[in-house]
Amino acid sequence: MNGTAAPAGRARLDLLDPLEVSRLGGLEVVTEGVVEGFLTGLHRSPRRGFSVEFAEHRMYQPGDELRYVDWKILGRNDRLYVKQFEEETNLRAAVVCDASQSMGWSGAPGSRLTKLDYARRLIAALSLVLLRQRDATGLITFDDTVRSVTPPSARTGHWHQLLNVLASLEPGSGTAAEPALRRVVAALRRRGLVVFVSDLLLERELALKALRFLRHRGHHVLVLHIMDPAEATLSGPAEARFEDPESHAAVVLRPRDWASAYEATVEGVVSAWRLACRRNGIGYHRVFTDAPFGPVLRTALAVSRRG
Amino acid sequence: MILFLHPWLLAGLAAAGIPILLHLVARREPPTVVFPAVRYLVTTTQEHQRRLKLQHWLLLLVRTLFIAALVMAGAGPTMPLTGVPGHPPGALVVVLDNSPSSAVVSGGTPRLAQLRSAARAVLARSTPTDALWLITADGVPRRGDAATLGEALDSLRPAALRMDLGASLALAAQVLAPETRPPEIMLLSDLQASAAGEASITVPLVVARPAGDTPANVGIAGLSTGAQPWSTDGGRVVVTLAGDSGRAVPVTVRLGTRPGRQALASAGGGVTIPVPGAAPGWWIATAALDADELRLDDERSAWLRVAPVAAVVWSPSDRYLGAACEVLAANRRITRGTEVTAGALGTGASVVMPPADPAELGALNRALARRGVSWRYGALSMTATTTDSGSLAGRRTVRQRYVLESTGSGRTGVLATAGGSPWIVRSAGVVMLGSRLDPSWTELPLTADFVPFVDRLLNRVARGELAILDGVPGEPVALPDLATEVRLGDRSWSVEGGDLFRPTELGAHLLLAERDTIGALNVGVDPRESRLARLPDDRIRRLWRGARIVDLDKAGPAAFSSQAAADFRGPLLWTALVLGLIEVALASARRWRA
Numbered sequence: 001m002n003g004t005a006a007p008a009g010r011a012r013l014d015l016l017d018p019l020e021v022s023r024l025g026g027l028e029v030v031t032e033g034v035v036e037g038f039l040t041g042l043h044r045s046p047r048r049g050f051s052v053e054f055a056e057h058r059m060y061q062p063g064d065e066l067r068y069v070d071w072k073i074l075g076r077n078d079r080l081y082v083k084q085f086e087e088e089t090n091l092r093a094a095v096v097c098d099a100s101q102s103m104g105w106s107g108a109p110g111s112r113l114t115k116l117d118y119a120r121r122l123i124a125a126l127s128l129v130l131l132r133q134r135d136a137t138g139l140i141t142f143d144d145t146v147r148s149v150t151p152p153s154a155r156t157g158h159w160h161q162l163l164n165v166l167a168s169l170e171p172g173s174g175t176a177a178e179p180a181l182r183r184v185v186a187a188l189r190r191r192g193l194v195v196f197v198s199d200l201l202l203e204r205e206l207a208l209k210a211l212r213f214l215r216h217r218g219h220h221v222l223v224l225h226i227m228d229p230a231e232a233t234l235s236g237p238a239e240a241r242f243e244d245p246e247s248h249a250a251v252v253l254r255p256r257d258w259a260s261a262y263e264a265t266v267e268g269v270v271s272a273w274r275l276a277c278r279r280n281g282i283g284y285h286r287v288f289t290d291a292p293f294g295p296v297l298r299t300a301l302a303v304s305r306r307g
Numbered sequence: 308m309i310l311f312l313h314p315w316l317l318a319g320l321a322a323a324g325i326p327i328l329l330h331l332v333a334r335r336e337p338p339t340v341v342f343p344a345v346r347y348l349v350t351t352t353q354e355h356q357r358r359l360k361l362q363h364w365l366l367l368l369v370r371t372l373f374i375a376a377l378v379m380a381g382a383g384p385t386m387p388l389t390g391v392p393g394h395p396p397g398a399l400v401v402v403l404d405n406s407p408s409s410a411v412v413s414g415g416t417p418r419l420a421q422l423r424s425a426a427r428a429v430l431a432r433s434t435p436t437d438a439l440w441l442i443t444a445d446g447v448p449r450r451g452d453a454a455t456l457g458e459a460l461d462s463l464r465p466a467a468l469r470m471d472l473g474a475s476l477a478l479a480a481q482v483l484a485p486e487t488r489p490p491e492i493m494l495l496s497d498l499q500a501s502a503a504g505e506a507s508i509t510v511p512l513v514v515a516r517p518a519g520d521t522p523a524n525v526g527i528a529g530l531s532t533g534a535q536p537w538s539t540d541g542g543r544v545v546v547t548l549a550g551d552s553g554r555a556v557p558v559t560v561r562l563g564t565r566p567g568r569q570a571l572a573s574a575g576g577g578v579t580i581p582v583p584g585a586a587p588g589w590w591i592a593t594a595a596l597d598a599d600e601l602r603l604d605d606e607r608s609a610w611l612r613v614a615p616v617a618a619v620v621w622s623p624s625d626r627y628l629g630a631a632c633e634v635l636a637a638n639r640r641i642t643r644g645t646e647v648t649a650g651a652l653g654t655g656a657s658v659v660m661p662p663a664d665p666a667e668l669g670a671l672n673r674a675l676a677r678r679g680v681s682w683r684y685g686a687l688s689m690t691a692t693t694t695d696s697g698s699l700a701g702r703r704t705v706r707q708r709y710v711l712e713s714t715g716s717g718r719t720g721v722l723a724t725a726g727g728s729p730w731i732v733r734s735a736g737v738v739m740l741g742s743r744l745d746p747s748w749t750e751l752p753l754t755a756d757f758v759p760f761v762d763r764l765l766n767r768v769a770r771g772e773l774a775i776l777d778g779v780p781g782e783p784v785a786l787p788d789l790a791t792e793v794r795l796g797d798r799s800w801s802v803e804g805g806d807l808f809r810p811t812e813l814g815a816h817l818l819l820a821e822r823d824t825i826g827a828l829n830v831g832v833d834p835r836e837s838r839l840a841r842l843p844d845d846r847i848r849r850l851w852r853g854a855r856i857v858d859l860d861k862a863g864p865a866a867f868s869s870q871a872a873a874d875f876r877g878p879l880l881w882t883a884l885v886l887g888l889i890e891v892a893l894a895s896a897r898r899w900r901a
Contacts, residue, residue: 101343102343199343201343201346231342231344231347234348237337237338240337240338240340241336241337241338241340242340242342242348243341243345245343249345250339251345251348251352258351258355261355262351264351265347265351265354269347269350
């Protein structure tokens with residue numbers, strides 16, 4: 001986990017191109033930089049939130065929710081202050097990461113992270129944010145079987161343990177999400193947050209069934225659909241044989257003839273996932289591997305707060 | 308029938324296979340691309356595969372048809388239109404077959420009348436801007452307007468001349484060659500198979516075919532009266548028949564106005580009919596058949612010469628010649644007299660043998676010269692040789708002979724040769740034999756043909772054999788050397804001896820040398836005209852490539868139709884344009900969707 005010093009404070013790493021960010025140093029350093037940038041953007045103490053235990057006042061900034069404005073101070077001094085509270089630390093979160101063969105693919109090797117590399121950095125950042133909020137965070141990785149289970153913990157040093165698991169993660173073979181999601185039940189005995197990070201190139205009904213089950217158990221569930229931009233559109237030679245690295249199924253076609261139909265199909269799949277998740281109270285967010293980490297973290301954090 | 312202006316361009320149709328070829332070539336193994344979202348591709352193709360496949364094949368079809376339409380348009384397909392009113396100025400040759408066979412009566416109407424009616428319908432379609440010709444059996448192209456040619460049609464009768472259809476069409480093409488107006492030939496004929504000749508013509512040709520079946524016909528193909536003159540004892544006439552009918556028909560032969568003699572004969576065969584004796588003189592022998600659909604070939608005439616037998620003087624010392632004369636006299640083939648001298652040079656007609664004593668040869672040659680004979684006896688040849696086969700002496704061995712030498716400007720009058728040299732010659736009423744009629748000189752006296760040989764010498768050769776010639780209208784006949792005139796009834800033609808004479812009319816002609824009748828030319832219908840079997844359509848197309856065949860009653864509407872041909876180039880180019888637009892639309896739709 002050694003790396004060069006992060007340029008924290010000079011640039012918002014959470015808003016930069018993920019590939020550029022990844023080139024700044026090792027996973028640990030870069031992730032810390034991302035999280036620092038992310039938290040700076042929030043203008044919040046990592047130890048303070050909008051919970052029930054009052055901690056202090058601070059000046060109102062655009063974007064703050066009006067319900068936390070201290071109206072009494074406004075009446076007395078004609079100044080806008082918002083109230084800040086001590087964060088709760090009893091949230092338990094589990095991140096389920098897909099490490100199948102398809103996750104190891106990049107549509108532009110060398111100029112774009114693979115889906116797994118992107119997921120690895122995203123999960124590291126997210127777990128750091130959660131741990132800084134004193135939320136117990138665990139990690140489950142899988143391909144066609146469950147490959148590793150790191151139980152949720154808020155202990156000091158737990159993040160490094162997670163980093164070790166993430167760093168050693170390599171693309172596996174097939175994809176079977178259901179067993180991994182079922183393992184979450186054992187990891188999260190109380191209501192908590194489940195973040196499912198995958199390219200969703202799996203059996204949708206089986207995965208949805210498992211996600212519904214988790215939701216039924218009272219967990220907040222967030223699906224982060226990792227997608228390479230090259231998967232959203234179809235391009236290539238005049239005619240090509242497209243082969244699935246996992247199943248080795250192949251299709252021969254002319255990309256030019258099928259591009260528009262393919263894009264419609266992808267949008268259809270995304271819409272179907274979004275609709276199915278919404279119906280079951282599951283958060284869904286499509287994440288392109290060239291998108292900065294910040295907005296994704298913001299989405300995940302919003303879900304964790306609801307929890 | 309669709310015709311092409313540039314048929315060689317049709318080879319370009321192979322280019323229509325280019326889109327299919329490209330399609331097949333493009334089906335090579337494509338490169339493999341690793342792509343995790345193949346399941347999305349599978350879903351996509353399942354939903355759109357049928358539409359895209361249909362679109363793909365449609366595009367292929369449109370491209371193929373586009374090229375085919377362009378190539379077809381380039382080849383210039385046309386189809387003749389009939390009955391189209393009006394036409395651009397054109398040049399038309401009407402070939403009307405008025406050969407003897409056109410005299411046949413079919414369905415109660417003479418064939419020539421049907422052909423003439425069709426010709427009038429064709430002329431009625433013409434306009435003053437058209438150039439018109441009429442070619443009939445006489446082979447003379449007549450140019451004129453519709454009215455002039457209509458008058459020519461009115462006066463048209465079945466000709467004696469045979470018409471070779473191939474030659475007539477070639478002549479018509481020659482006539483049209485300098486024309487700048489669109490040319491066309493209209494053939495109006497009974498389409499006799501025996502008249503068909505091949506012709507390579509590039510001018511559009513319409514062949515009008517008579518309706519109905521052709522009647523089976525039998526006609527007289529020949530009338531032979533044999534060697535002449537006949538004796539007053541009579542002779543034999545041989546009649547040969549030609550035609551399509553296999554049935555036997557009665558043939559009647561009569562001499563002058565005498566009662567005829569009949570016998571049965573059928574087409575392809577002949578019959579010999581004896582004719583009783585007649586008084587000396589020229590007689591017309593006529594052979595006739597019962598009337599049938601074609602009357603023109605049912606009768607044929609020939610001149611026949613009847614003369615008394617020769618009055619001969621001979622020497623009993625000539626062992627073999629004398630014996631032969633005795634036999635002939637006993638059989639009344641000759642009589643004793645001074646008309647002909649046998650074996651020596653007499654005052655009248657003579658049959659001269661070389662003398663037994665060579666010392667007398669000089670005196671004989673001098674005597675011959677005094678008579679104006681243009682031949683003389685030369686050296687004696689002891690080399691055995693044979694006569695050249697001929698009707699006079701046949702093929703015989705000659706052991707000794709005097710070489711007969713011509714003293715004139717040529718070798719006229721040679722009647723028989725031996726070893727290629729003259730052996731029997733005739734000049735100034737004298738017949739000279741190169742050998743004595745003795746077995747030591749020639750084997751002839753020992754053969755059975757000796758007496759008939761002597762008969763021929765005395766009765767015909769020595770007295771001047773008559774030239775009895777047979778001919779058909781339009782075909783040249785070589786006239787005898789002495790002929791100065793040919794006469795047919797009141798008509799006569801002045802000729803030069805040895806020339807070729809082309810008779811134009813049917814009938815028995817006399818050949819005259821000044822006032823003397825030296826023979827006859829018997830002209831009858833060409834035997835091929837008696838065979839009326841018609842050309843089948845497929846043979847017409849083989850003989851005259853590109854010919855369009857119509858019924859005779861459709862000849863009028865079919866005239867000038869080559870100029871009223873439907874041209875498909877325009878529609879094909881429009882089709883190609885529409886196909887091109889469809890191709891662009893389909894391809895653009897694909898690109899737009901992509």
